[in-house]
Each structure stands twice: as C-alpha cells, then as structure tokens.
Amino acid sequence: xxxxxxxxxxxxxxxxxxxxxxxxxxxxxxxxxxxxxxxxxxxxxxxxxxxxxxxxxxxxxxxxxxxxxxxxxxxxxxxxxxxxxxxxxxxxxxxxxxxxxxxxxxxxxxxxxxxxxxxxxxxxxxxxxxxxxxxxxxxxxxxxxxxxxxxxxxxxxxxxxxxxxxxxxxxxxxxxxxxxxxxxxxxxxxxxxxxxxxxxxxxxxxxxxxxxxxxxxxxxxxxxxxxxxxxxxxxxxxxxxxxxxxxxxxxxxxxxxxxxxxxxxxxxxxxxxxxxxxxxxxxxxxxxxxxxxxxxxxxxxxxxxxxxxxxxxxxxxxxxxxxxxxxxxxxxxxxxxxxxxxxxxxxxxxxx
Numbered sequence: 001x002x003x004x005x006x007x008x009x010x011x012x013x014x015x016x017x018x019x020x021x022x023x024x025x026x027x028x029x030x031x032x033x034x035x036x037x038x039x040x041x042x043x044x045x046x047x048x049x050x051x052x053x054x055x056x057x058x059x060x061x062x063x064x065x066x067x068x069x070x071x072x073x074x075x076x077x078x079x080x081x082x083x084x085x086x087x088x089x090x091x092x093x094x095x096x097x098x099x100x101x102x103x104x105x106x107x108x109x110x111x112x113x114x115x116x117x118x119x120x121x122x123x124x125x126x127x128x129x130x131x132x133x134x135x136x137x138x139x140x141x142x143x144x145x146x147x148x149x150x151x152x153x154x155x156x157x158x159x160x161x162x163x164x165x166x167x168x169x170x171x172x173x174x175x176x177x178x179x180x181x182x183x184x185x186x187x188x189x190x191x192x193x194x195x196x197x198x199x200x201x202x203x204x205x206x207x208x209x210x211x212x213x214x215x216x217x218x219x220x221x222x223x224x225x226x227x228x229x230x231x232x233x234x235x236x237x238x239x240x241x242x243x244x245x246x247x248x249x250x251x252x253x254x255x256x257x258x259x260x261x262x263x264x265x266x267x268x269x270x271x272x273x274x275x276x277x278x279x280x281x282x283x284x285x286x287x288x289x290x291x292x293x294x295x296x297x298x299x300x301x302x303x304x305x306x307x308x309x310x311x312x313x314x315x316x317x318x319x320x321x322x323x324x325x326x327x328x329x330x331x332x333x334x335x336x337x338x339x340x341x342x343x344x345x346x347x348x349x350x351x352x
Contacts, residue, residue: 005263007045009288016283018060018270022067025274028281029070030288031058037072049087060102064109071112073100079114091129102144107151115142121156133171144187155196157184163198175213186228191235199226205240217255221248228270233277241268241282259294
C-alpha cells in the first residue's frame with residue numbers, strides 16, 4: 001500500500017499536532033510543537049505561509065467554513081484567529097487558564113469552540129473575541145471539541161474518559177457517553193449529525209448514537225492509543241490515527257476494518273479527510289503525509305478523479321479516461337491488469 005502515500009510535507013521542526021484541509025481542499029494548515037502554524041499547498045507540498053505569534057506548542061488548528069481564517073489553540077492558553085491570505089493575526093481570544101487543546105469553527109463561521117486543560121469548553125464570538133458561553137462538567141482536561149453540522153451542539157472528549165454533548169444555546173450538557181476505559185483523545189461529528197466517533201487511550205475508537213447516547217460499535221484493531229478520528233465527507237467511513245504508527249479506515253455501518261495505511265515511523269497525532277474524500281492527511285513527528293483514500297480510489301466520480309495527482313498516476317490520466325474498462329477509470333496503469341483478476345475492489349486492495 002506504499003503507492004497510496006503520495007506526498008510528505010516537511011518544514012516543521014517538531015511534532016505536528018494538528019492538520020486541517022481548507023474547504024476547497026487546495027490548502028492544509030498545521031499546528032506544531034515548534035510554536036508555529038503553517039499553510040501548505042496540497043498540490044505542490046510547499047509552505048505558503050508561516051503564522052508566528054504563539055509562545056508555546058500549537059495543539060490544534062481549524063479552517064473557517066469560507067477558508068478566509070484559521071483558528072489555532074495553544075499551550076500558551078490562547079486561541080488565535082489568523083487571516084489566511086495575509087498571515088496577519090486578526091484576534092487573540094483570552095479566557096482559558098490552562099493549555100488550549102482543541103479548537104473548532106462553527107458551520108456558519110460566527111463562533112469558535114475550544115477545549116482546555118482547565119476542564120472547560122468555551123464558545124467564542126469570532127467578531128468580538130468575547131466568550132459567549134462556558135461549558136462546565138468535565139472533571140479533567142478537555143482534549144477535543146467538534147461542532148455538529150447544524151451548529152446546535154458541540155461534542156467534547158476528555159481525560160475523564162467521557163464524551164459529552166452540549167447545547168450551544170443553553171450551555172447545558174445534553175448527554176454523556178460512557179464506555180471508554182481510559183482518556184478520550186479525539187471526537188468527531190458525522191456529516192449528518194447522527195453519530196459521534198471518539199478515540200481513546202484504551203486503543204479503541206467508538207461510534208455513538210447522538211440521540212440515545214448508546215455505543216453503536218467499538219472499533220478494535222489498534223495496538224496502542226487512538227490519537228485522532230475523522231469522518232469521511234459521506235459519513236460512510238471513519239479513519240483513526242494511532243500511537244501504533246498506523247492509520248486505519250473503518251466502515252461506519254458494520255464497524256469492520258477496511259484498510260490500514262502505513263508510512264509513519266512514530267505516533268500519528270492527527271488525521272483529516274479532504275473535503276472531497278479523496279485524500280487522508282496525517283500529522284506526526286515533524287512531518288505531514290497525504291495518502292490517497294483507498295475507498296475513494298474506487299468510488300469517486302470520474303470528473304473528480306485525482307485532479308492534483310497527474311505526477312503520481314503515470315503515465316497518462318487521459319488514456320485511462322478513454323479506456324472502456326471501468327477499472328481503468330480509477331487505477332494507475334500498473335494496477336489495471338492485476339485488478340481485473342479480482343471480483344471486487346476490496347479483494348484487489350487487500351492484495352496490494
């Protein structure tokens with residue numbers, strides 16, 4: 001599966017804690033222990049801009065829905081808003097009294113939520129920089145936060161081993177998801193808002209029903225802490241990054257392990273799907289890696305086929321498009337012949 005690793009982005013001088021695709025997929029932003037936020041061109045792999053200002057580790061980054069701003073959270077206890085185009089600092093949000101571990105933009109871009117070592121989740125007004133609401137209830141560090149697609153709820157994961165669902169209007173906890181036996185490192189809302197995925201030091205990822213609060217499935221397979229989880233844009237898959245150096249892809253309906261991506265040589269701190277679902281980006285020790293999503297290799301529409309990867313799919317994408325075989329529309333030339341010997345895409349990918 002080495003063929004799925006298409007690009008490695010080098011530039012940070014210490015661990016990469018967070019990665020996020022821009023809404024149009026043209027850029028990636030990253031946050032690092034080197035105290036910087038970087039903006040990368042996904043096609044060239046080059047650094048477009050470096051945002052300096054944080055005085056300690058940058059733990060989390062997030063793009064605004066329109067891509068005009070980047071939000072970052074840091075161990076310096078601040079949340080910062082940056083202008084993507086100019087690199088200028090727009091606003092510093094002060095209020096947390098310990099490390100800021102996670103940040104997330106609301107779907108309308110009017111708010112940012114943050115989770116902190118001070119055990120709270122905060123909701124901020126991006127225009128004024130003021131705290132709108134503080135969510136209290138976790139008994140330990142809040143490691144991860146995620147907005148629901150409709151913006152009405154925020155989910156949070158914590159060192160206290162729980163996942164909590166909050167009402168953004170009232171600030172009250174709607175539901176607490178219990179089941180993990182250790183620290184929760186990451187949470188992510190499904191695109192339809194019906195499920196939440198969480199990753200934990202107990203080496204599992206779990207899928208939860210947001211209406212009932214019950215666990216839908218437990219994703220077993222990692223041999224070390226699950227550091228990050230992310231839903232695919234269609235909600236059919238979840239990817240998880242682990243301290244076991246792997247990224248795993250899971251079917252959300254069945255809970256089955258679909259694929260394992262290898263390439264990192266140390267912990268994987270963050271995983272993120274591209275907006276079109278074609279790529280999976282990972283952040284680890286000082287490097288960012290971009291993989292082709294093996295599932296989308298087979299299912300993506302022809303018009304969107306690997307638009308930035310002509311250098312990888314040698315020699316000619318055009319010749320594949322002209323091929324009569326449907327497999328030829330989705331595979332690099334050296335895979336076509338072997339692919340024809342398998343009845344399903346899953347069978348073929350297992351052999352690679």
